[in-house]
Amino acid sequence: MPALVADDLTRSFDGRVALEGLSIEAEAGEVIALLGPNGAGKTTTVRLLNGVLAPDRGSSTVLGLDPTTQGDELRRRTGVLTENAGLDDRLSARQNLAATAAIRGMRGKEIDRKITESLERFGLGDRADLALQGASTGQRKRVALARALLHEPEVLFLDEPTSGLDPAATRDVVELIADLAKSQGATVVLCTHFLPEAGRLASRMAVLDHGRLQAFGRPEALAADLWPGLEATLDLGGAAPPPTLDIIRSCRGVLEVAPTDEGARVRVEDRHALASVVAALVGREVPVFAAVPRPATLEDVYFALQGRGDVAEEPRP
Amino acid sequence: MRHVDRGAVAAVVRKDLLAVTRSKAVILPMLLVPLLLLVVLPAMIGLGARSRTSPDISTFLNQLPGDLAEPITRLPRHEQLLVLVNGYLLAPLFLIVPLMVSSVLAADAFAGEKERRTLETLLHLPIHARDLFLAKLLSAFLPAVAVSWAGFVCFAFVANGVAWPVVQRIFVPTRLWLVVIFWVAPAVAALGLGVMVRVSARAKSAQEANQLGGAVVLPLIFLAVGQSTGLLLVDLPVAIAIGGVIWVVAGLLCWRGAVRFTRDQLATRL
Secondary structure, three states, X not given: OOOEEEEEEEEEEOOEEEEEEEEEEEOOOOEEEEEOOOOXXXXXXXXXXXXXXXXXXXXXXXXXXXXXXXXXXXXXXXXEEOOOOOXXXXXXXXXXXXHHXXXXXXXXXXXXXXXXXXXXXXXXXXXOOOEOOOXXXXXXXXXXXXXXXXXXXOEEEEEOOOOOOOHHHHHHHHHHHHHHHHHHOXXXXXXXXXXXXXXXXXXXXXXXXXXXXXXXXXXXXXXXXXXXXEEEEEEOOOOOOHHHHHHHHHXXXXXXXXXXXXXXXXXXXXXXXXXXXXXHHHHOOOOOOEEEEOOOOHHHHHHHHHOOOOOOOOOOO | OOOOOHHHHHHHHHHHHHHHHOOHHHHHHHHHHHHHHHHHHHHHHHHHHHHOOOOOOHHHHHOXXXXXXXXXXOOOHHHHHHHHHHHHHOHHHHHHHHHHHHHHHHHHHHHHHHHOOOHHHHHOXXXXXXXXXXXXXXXXXHHHHHHHHHHHHHHHHHHHHHHHHHHOOOOOOOHHHHHHHHHHHHHHHHHHHHHHHHHHHHOOOHHHHHHHHHHHHHHHHHXXXXXXXXXXXXXXXXXHHHHHXXXXXXXXXXXXXXXXXXXXXXXXXX
């Protein structure tokens, strides 16, 4: 049974559609990414899935619970890192965590010990009792993450977990999330517009644009849908002249060919077709210095999907 | 019927109270205004009144309607001004304190959370919307009542202390003062926060909430000031009934606020 299912989730604010017809799912222990620019509907999705907002249309279940009618029960089992960390600067890291734990019904010396351990785990042991005023963005993110994980949630919603962080802090947080997903087995919904972290962490991604789902699936499957076959670059020692391009086009399994400064870029049905192209060129005494398959990257897929509709037929970069 | 999650409510109240004690911007006006109204002013007025040698205030007392002046006129002449000023005329100031403190804290209840960007985190926690509303009411109500009562204790010490050389007895609190302190003042605090918590839920910042709420709360303050001197001169049952009416209005405002209060409504305004 999936840990999370959204079916046709739709929500508007004052007549403006924030999310329309979102249908996604996540298996238990899976990390999925919600990708999209600001205003794409990622935060609204999290709020709907955690029962903070009610949908205008559609439904969802998270851990088998309906967020709209069983919100409090659900929120006991989920953790959320909001984009702005949401910490009270007047309080210390320990007090922020203790307050949240108390609201969650976690009390006693055992919790005090757990808070201390958690803060130390996130490298905050030395400033656990200092007010958060003056803490860096990275420290605040780590406190917020420690708070979101304190009750060992089964589903974790992370909204822009690395926004505002410097590269080193970003790397730390990404590694932390990867470790959490692996060691705790939590289902993670990662909202981001930073593609490298999504590529590193998520097995499936939902690409949102202006509240509409553009695609949902594994990056390689989405790439295969967008660009059937295999793309490769041929290093021919210089731009391929028209006769060379004709040789390539005449080979079986070639879908597309275009000249580049180094030679040519080809799209072929499979790697056997690529081998045929190389053999044909060598047979016609065209030197082939390299033939390098280039699988689609997450960036390729994302930007192609973001541009779908107006530039859908353009070859990917 | 759903039970209130007392643990969660208490946790939110504790968090809010802890945060208030850490915020000079909130705590200073909360303490300075009562200090001025309930300590400095009665001390100055009392000392001023004490220095006059048996002033004749009968003209003023005769202008009071009905037998309202009777409790004063039956006193020895040298006590009349002191008892009138510190025992009766300063009562309006006492009711300003719970109204002001509850309004300031209630304005911060949701709008302050929005401003600090902590509200969304709160909405993602497993606390029922009604419990959250109740917690926010209590977070404003309890300090307002505590500050008022503590302020009154100070006021009683100052008023009696300043008057002692002349009056030679404790004249504050009277039975009516006790009604005002324990019955009317909490009702006034509840009235202020019944208005302000709802305003706060709609406003984007505590400042905006104070501005919007001020339009409602300021007339209430003037009303309280205008009526509360009389409150100390009416019969005990009438004072209790007036407090009861304020409680009913405050209760209705809070109840309507709770009924209309939803997570979705708050999240929509984030």
